[in-house]
Amino acid sequence: MRILSGIKPTGELTLGNYLGALKNFKAFEKQGECFIFIADLHALTLPIEPKVLKENSKSLAAFYLASGLDPKKTTLFLQSDVSAHSELNAILQNYLYMGELSRMTQFKDKAKSMKDSAIGLGLFAYPVLMSADILLYDADVVPVGEDQVQHIELTRDLVNRFNKRYGKVLVMPKANINKVSKRIMSLSDPTKKMSKSDPKGDIYLKDNPDVIRKKIMSAVTDSGNEIKYDEVNKPGISNLLVIYAAIKGIDIPASEKHFQGYRYGDFKKEIADTVINELKPFMERYQEIMKSDLVNQVLLDGAKRANKIANITLKRVKRAVGLFDEK
Numbered sequence: 001m002r003i004l005s006g007i008k009p010t011g012e013l014t015l016g017n018y019l020g021a022l023k024n025f026k027a028f029e030k031q032g033e034c035f036i037f038i039a040d041l042h043a044l045t046l047p048i049e050p051k052v053l054k055e056n057s058k059s060l061a062a063f064y065l066a067s068g069l070d071p072k073k074t075t076l077f078l079q080s081d082v083s084a085h086s087e088l089n090a091i092l093q094n095y096l097y098m099g100e101l102s103r104m105t106q107f108k109d110k111a112k113s114m115k116d117s118a119i120g121l122g123l124f125a126y127p128v129l130m131s132a133d134i135l136l137y138d139a140d141v142v143p144v145g146e147d148q149v150q151h152i153e154l155t156r157d158l159v160n161r162f163n164k165r166y167g168k169v170l171v172m173p174k175a176n177i178n179k180v181s182k183r184i185m186s187l188s189d190p191t192k193k194m195s196k197s198d199p200k201g202d203i204y205l206k207d208n209p210d211v212i213r214k215k216i217m218s219a220v221t222d223s224g225n226e227i228k229y230d231e232v233n234k235p236g237i238s239n240l241l242v243i244y245a246a247i248k249g250i251d252i253p254a255s256e257k258h259f260q261g262y263r264y265g266d267f268k269k270e271i272a273d274t275v276i277n278e279l280k281p282f283m284e285r286y287q288e289i290m291k292s293d294l295v296n297q298v299l300l301d302g303a304k305r306a307n308k309i310a311n312i313t314l315k316r317v318k319r320a321v322g323l324f325d326e327k
């Protein structure tokens with residue numbers, strides 16, 4: 001089984017990125033052949049300073065390694081180091097259509113506060129490049145948070161459309177959504193996703209323990225006093241229950257049961273302790289990796305391995321569509 005996942009180096013990683021993605025990678029490594037990449041081309045779809053993008057990319061590679069991934073087993077690489085992503089993107093963009101791309105929720109969300117003249121083509125065509133990322137590695141499984149499911153569905157439509165016309169060229173991928181940590185919400189507005197590009201209510205992995213505690217103790221809850229999972233009427237409490245469940249590897253009813261009879265203050269205090277204890281060893285590993293030369297070595301080796309596999313698929317697609325390729 002081939003598994004593929006990536007994160008955009010657009011900003012400081014949040015607890016949402018950690019619970020929704022990083023924390024799950026090690027388990028996937030045991031289940032199949034993993035390709036985990038730094039989606040730096042995707043990061044260009046919204047304005048970003050070159051220096052920041054470069055630093056974020058290195059930092060993200062170190063976070064991948066700190067999550068326990070073994071770079072000998074898993075191919076860790078930079079998207080921009082594998083030119084086949086851009087080449088396949090150029091081919092696939094002819095098989096996805098304006099109508100379906102303009103219906104993508106993520107595009108609508110990101111573009112709603114922007115003037116038309118400021119919306120880059122890359123932001124609009126984001127799902128095309130994402131399809132290329134997935135299909136190049138013949139990925140069977142793509143672990144994602146809830147808001148990426150629509151993009152995977154679009155990739156599946158593309159595979160059907162393409163294979164119907166050219167035969168069985170592309171492998172059909174499937175989204176894998178972690179039931180518990182699929183959507184960690186903002187602490188200040190628990191009806192909105194915690195997102196690295198929206199600093200309100202985020203816990204950053206690089207926050208120090210005092211800051212984390214302060215953020216959790218002041219997280220928005222409600223005027224009641226019952227610790228109960230109820231996304232509609234108690235989104236703040238529900239979000240904290242989810243965070244606890246995701247860290248402990250339990251389901252939400254078990255998280256609810258654990259906090260039965262707690263007062264809000266004590267509940268938040270235990271959530272803060274749990275988050276701080278979870279992130280401490282992870283961040284220590286991250287700091288060590290950042291001090292070493294490991295990231296450069298791993299990305300160099302990863303690029304070689306990723307290019308090899310990606311170019312095989314690219315060749316298959318080029319031949320299928322009739323691009324002259326007798327070499």
Ligand code: AQP
Pocket residue numbers: 006007008009010011014016017018019020021039143144145146147148181182183184185193194195196197198
């Ligand atoms: N709040 C979240 N809850 C659960 N999972 C999340 N992920 C992100 N936020 C949450 C998961 O982290 C991975 C990284 O995704 P990405 O950086 O490629 O894009 P994203 O989903 O758009 O993440 P952000 O933090 O919201 O980025 P920006 O702000 O740059 O758009 C994915 O697996 C995602 O599901």
